[in-house]
Amino acid sequence: MSKAIVIFGSTMGNTETLAGSVVEGLEEGGKEVTLKNVTETKIKEVADYDLVVMGCSTWGLGELQDDFISFYDAMSKDFLDGKKAAVFGPGDSGMYPDNFCDAVTIIEEKLEECGAKIVEDCLKVDGDVDDALDETKAWAVSVAKNA
Ligand SMILES: Cc1cc2nc3c(=O)[nH]c(=O)nc-3n(C[C@H](O)[C@H](O)[C@H](O)COP(=O)(O)O)c2cc1C
Numbered sequence: 592m593s594k595a596i597v598i599f600g601s602t603m604g605n606t607e608t609l610a611g612s613v614v615e616g617l618e619e620g621g622k623e624v625t626l627k628n629v630t631e632t633k634i635k636e637v638a639d640y641d642l643v644v645m646g647c648s649t650w651g652l653g654e655l656q657d658d659f660i661s662f663y664d665a666m667s668k669d670f671l672d673g674k675k676a677a678v679f680g681p682g683d684s685g686m687y688p689d690n691f692c693d694a695v696t697i698i699e700e701k702l703e704e705c706g707a708k709i710v711e712d713c714l715k716v717d718g719d720v721d722d723a724l725d726e727t728k729a730w731a732v733s734v735a736k737n738a
Contacts, residue, residue: 595622599646600629600659605681612727620735634665642675642738653690672706675738679714710737
């Protein structure tokens with residue numbers, strides 16, 4: 592079975608909640624999945640996985656969630672070239688219309704720069720994550736099928 596890692600950064604727990612549904616969807620799609628908080632993850636760990644899924648909320652005005660910043664800085668071709676990848680995250684388009692889920696876009700662009708292959712369009716969840724768990728799981732099933 593091919594292996595996937597889901598790495599999330601979450602301040603209030605919303606991205607973590609979504610990550611739970613991502614794990615369910617990836618498993619339904621046939622992956623063996625490891626779930627990790629970015630605070631406990633070193634970039635070199637992705638070497639053990641075929642598929643890397645990253646989840647990150649957006650803070651400030653279009654900035655990465657705090658815990659994700661040093662991990663983002665460590666992302667490079669050395670670790671990510673040729674990996675399959677996908678990105679998800681929550682945001683709030685009502686409060687932050689000009690920066691809605693920017694962190695998701697920022698991470699996706701970095702993955703591409705590092706030579707990763709994005710297997711599915713990113714998932715940007717607007718507002719209450721509890722309303723989006725089914726959608727998130729379905730997205731992850733699709734990620735798994737494309738990976
Ligand atoms: C101070 C603050 C700044 C935020 N900035 C943005 C933003 O720029 N873009 C956006 O889409 N959402 C923004 N949000 C909304 C958060 O991304 C959203 O609440 C998210 O669900 C938090 O996820 P987390 O609990 O996983 O950190 C902001 C929220 C706060 C409280």
